[in-house]
Amino acid sequence: MTTPTSSDPATEVAATDLKPKGLAVLKAAFRERRTLAMLLLGFSAGLPFAMLIGTLNAWLTEAQVSIATIGILSWIGLFGAFRFLWSPVVSWIPPVIGARFGRRRSWLLCLQVVIAISLGLVALSRPESGVLGPLALGAALGAFAFATQDIVIDAWRIEVADERVPIDLLSTIYQLGYRTAALAGGAGALLLAEAMGWPGVFATAGLLMGLGLIGTLIAPEPTPTSQASVARERRGSPTLRLAVLAATLLAWGWAAFMLIQFMVEALTVTPAPSARDFTATWGPWIVAATVILPAALAGLIVWKGRAATAAEGAAAPKLADTLYDAILAPLVELMGRLGWGAVVVLCLILTYRITDGVWGPFAFPFYMGTEGGALGHTNAEVALASKTFGVVMTIVGIALGGWALLAIGRMWSLLLGAILTSATNLLFVDLAQGAPNVGAFMSATGLYGLFGAFQIGEPLSRLMVVIAGENVAGGFAGAAFVAYLSALSNKTFGAVQFAVFISLALLIGTLGRGALGELVEAQGYAPMFIIAAWLGVAAIVFVLIEWVRLGLEARKAPAA
Incomplete structure (x- = not known):
C-alpha cells in the first residue's frame, strides 16, 4: 500500500469545502440515526435521575415520611459521584448478551431494563404505610443502574463521533434529551401525580424507559477497541507497573470500604448520617485516593517509563496486565498525552x-x-x-x-x-x-x-x-x-x-x-x-x- 506524498492544493481546498461546516453540520447530522439515538439515550439518562433523586422526595414528603428517613435514602446520589470506581468493569467486561448486540448496546439494554424494574418496585411501594423496604431497594438499584448507564452512554457518544456527526453536536443533543427528561420527571411528574397518584407516575416513568430501549436498538455499535492500542500504554518495567497497580487497588479498596461503611450506617444508625456531610468530609479524600493518586502514579509511569518491550509485557502476570489495562492504562494515556497540561485541565474541570x-x-x-x-x-x-x-x-x-x-x-x-x-x-x-x-x-x-x-x-x-x-x-x-x-x-x-x-x-x-x-x-x-x-x-x-x-x-x- 502506498501513501501519496503530495497533491494539488486546489484539490485539497475543494475537498475540504465539501465537508459541512457550522450550522450545515446540524442539517447533515439529522440524516443520521446516531443523533436520534443520542436524543433518546439522553432522555433515558435524565428520567431516572429526575425521578429518584428529586421527585421521589416529593412523594415521601406527601406521605409524611420523616426527614430523617428521607435523609437515609439520600445516599443513593453518591452512586453518580463515585461511578468512576466501577467504570473499568463496564468498559471491558460485556454482559452475557454482548455477543449479539455488542459491548455498549448490550450494557445499555441490560441497564435500561433494570432501571424500568427499579421504577416499578418504587411504584409498588406504599411509603404512607411505613413499609419502605421495596422503595429503598428500588431506589438504590435504580440509582446504581442509571449511574452505570451514564458511563456507557458517555463512552458510546465519544466512540461514535466523527466529522459528519461531531462530538460537540452529540453532546448538545444528549443535553437536550437529558433536560427534557428532567422537565418530564420534575414538573411533569408533579402535575401527573394530581391525576393518577404517585404509583401511577413511577409506573409511567418505567414505561417511558422504553424510549431508551428504542434508542439503544437503533444506535450503531462502536468499533471494539483494539487490544494492541491498549497494550501500548503498558509502559515501564513490570515491577513498576505492579507497584503502581497495587497502590491504586489499595486506594480503591479503601474508598470502597468507606462508601460501603457509610451506606450500612445510613440504613442502620439513628439518626442517619448525612450524605452531604459525608461527601463534604470524605469526598475530597476519596477523590484524592481514587483519582488524584492514580493520576499522579500514571504520570510517574510516563516520566520514568517507556513503551514496554514484548519481553517486558510478557513478564508481568496476565491478571495484573488485565487490571492495569482496565484501571491505569486510561490514566497513563491521558497523562502521556497532556503532559504538563494535565494540571491546567484538572484546574479547569474543578472550577468550571x-x-x-x-x-x-x-x-x-x-x-x-x-x-x-x-x-x-x-x-x-x-x-x-x-x-x-x-x-x-x-x-x-x-x-x-x-x-x-x-x-x-x-x-x-x-x-x-x-x-x-x-x-x-x-x-x-x-x-x-x-x-x-x-x-x-x-x-x-x-x-x-x-x-x-x-x-x-x-x-x-x-x-x-x-x-x-x-x-x-x-x-x-x-x-x-x-x-x-x-x-x-x-x-x-x-x-x-x-x-x-x-x-x-x-x-x-x-x-x-x-x-x-x-x-x-x-x-x-x-x-x-x-x-x-x-x-x-x-x-x-x-x-x-x-x-x-x-x-x-x-x-x-x-x-x-
Missing part, C-alpha cells in the same frame, strides 16, 4: 461548574426563606419559577450552546459559558439586596407589565427573570463543558476517562458548603453569590490558559 454547584443546596432556602436577604416565596411559586420555567430556560441555553459550538467553536463557547455563569451570580446578589437594579431594569423594559398579564406579581417575576438568566447561562455552559470533556477523552479509554472527569466536576461542588452555610447565617446570602462570581473568574482564567495550551499543541502537530 463550581459557580452554580457550590451554592446549589442553598437555592431553595434562598427562594423560600425569610432571613438574610431570602425571598420568602411559596412552594407553588418556586415550582413555577425553578422547576418549570427554569428547566425550559435551561433547554434554551443548551440549544444556544449547541448553536455556538457549531458556529463559533468549542473554546469560544467554553469561554463565553464561563463568563455568563460567573456574571449571572451578580443577578442573585441584586435579588438578595432587594433587587434595585433588576427591578429598575424590569420597570424600564415593561417586563413587569408582561408578567402581570399572566397574573404574576413583581417579586415572582423578578425571580423568574433572574432564574432565566442563570439557567440559560448554565445550559449554555453545560453544553460547552460536556463537549469539551468528551473531546478531551480518548476513544479507546472514553468510559473511564469521562467518568473520572464528571466525578471530579460533581464532587468539587461539595467543598466549602459548610463554610458557606455559616457565612449565610452570619452575613446573609449576598456574600455567598459574590464568592461564587469570583470562583467563576478562576474558571475564566483556566479556560484562557487551556486555549493557549491547545494552540501551542496545534502548532507543534505539523512539525511532529
Whole structure:
C-alpha cells in the first residue's frame, strides 16, 4: 500500500469545502440515526435521575415520611459521584448478551431494563404505610443502574463521533434529551401525580424507559477497541507497573470500604448520617485516593517509563496486565498525552461548574426563606419559577450552546459559558439586596407589565427573570463543558476517562458548603453569590490558559 506524498492544493481546498461546516453540520447530522439515538439515550439518562433523586422526595414528603428517613435514602446520589470506581468493569467486561448486540448496546439494554424494574418496585411501594423496604431497594438499584448507564452512554457518544456527526453536536443533543427528561420527571411528574397518584407516575416513568430501549436498538455499535492500542500504554518495567497497580487497588479498596461503611450506617444508625456531610468530609479524600493518586502514579509511569518491550509485557502476570489495562492504562494515556497540561485541565474541570454547584443546596432556602436577604416565596411559586420555567430556560441555553459550538467553536463557547455563569451570580446578589437594579431594569423594559398579564406579581417575576438568566447561562455552559470533556477523552479509554472527569466536576461542588452555610447565617446570602462570581473568574482564567495550551499543541502537530 502506498501513501501519496503530495497533491494539488486546489484539490485539497475543494475537498475540504465539501465537508459541512457550522450550522450545515446540524442539517447533515439529522440524516443520521446516531443523533436520534443520542436524543433518546439522553432522555433515558435524565428520567431516572429526575425521578429518584428529586421527585421521589416529593412523594415521601406527601406521605409524611420523616426527614430523617428521607435523609437515609439520600445516599443513593453518591452512586453518580463515585461511578468512576466501577467504570473499568463496564468498559471491558460485556454482559452475557454482548455477543449479539455488542459491548455498549448490550450494557445499555441490560441497564435500561433494570432501571424500568427499579421504577416499578418504587411504584409498588406504599411509603404512607411505613413499609419502605421495596422503595429503598428500588431506589438504590435504580440509582446504581442509571449511574452505570451514564458511563456507557458517555463512552458510546465519544466512540461514535466523527466529522459528519461531531462530538460537540452529540453532546448538545444528549443535553437536550437529558433536560427534557428532567422537565418530564420534575414538573411533569408533579402535575401527573394530581391525576393518577404517585404509583401511577413511577409506573409511567418505567414505561417511558422504553424510549431508551428504542434508542439503544437503533444506535450503531462502536468499533471494539483494539487490544494492541491498549497494550501500548503498558509502559515501564513490570515491577513498576505492579507497584503502581497495587497502590491504586489499595486506594480503591479503601474508598470502597468507606462508601460501603457509610451506606450500612445510613440504613442502620439513628439518626442517619448525612450524605452531604459525608461527601463534604470524605469526598475530597476519596477523590484524592481514587483519582488524584492514580493520576499522579500514571504520570510517574510516563516520566520514568517507556513503551514496554514484548519481553517486558510478557513478564508481568496476565491478571495484573488485565487490571492495569482496565484501571491505569486510561490514566497513563491521558497523562502521556497532556503532559504538563494535565494540571491546567484538572484546574479547569474543578472550577468550571463550581459557580452554580457550590451554592446549589442553598437555592431553595434562598427562594423560600425569610432571613438574610431570602425571598420568602411559596412552594407553588418556586415550582413555577425553578422547576418549570427554569428547566425550559435551561433547554434554551443548551440549544444556544449547541448553536455556538457549531458556529463559533468549542473554546469560544467554553469561554463565553464561563463568563455568563460567573456574571449571572451578580443577578442573585441584586435579588438578595432587594433587587434595585433588576427591578429598575424590569420597570424600564415593561417586563413587569408582561408578567402581570399572566397574573404574576413583581417579586415572582423578578425571580423568574433572574432564574432565566442563570439557567440559560448554565445550559449554555453545560453544553460547552460536556463537549469539551468528551473531546478531551480518548476513544479507546472514553468510559473511564469521562467518568473520572464528571466525578471530579460533581464532587468539587461539595467543598466549602459548610463554610458557606455559616457565612449565610452570619452575613446573609449576598456574600455567598459574590464568592461564587469570583470562583467563576478562576474558571475564566483556566479556560484562557487551556486555549493557549491547545494552540501551542496545534502548532507543534505539523512539525511532529
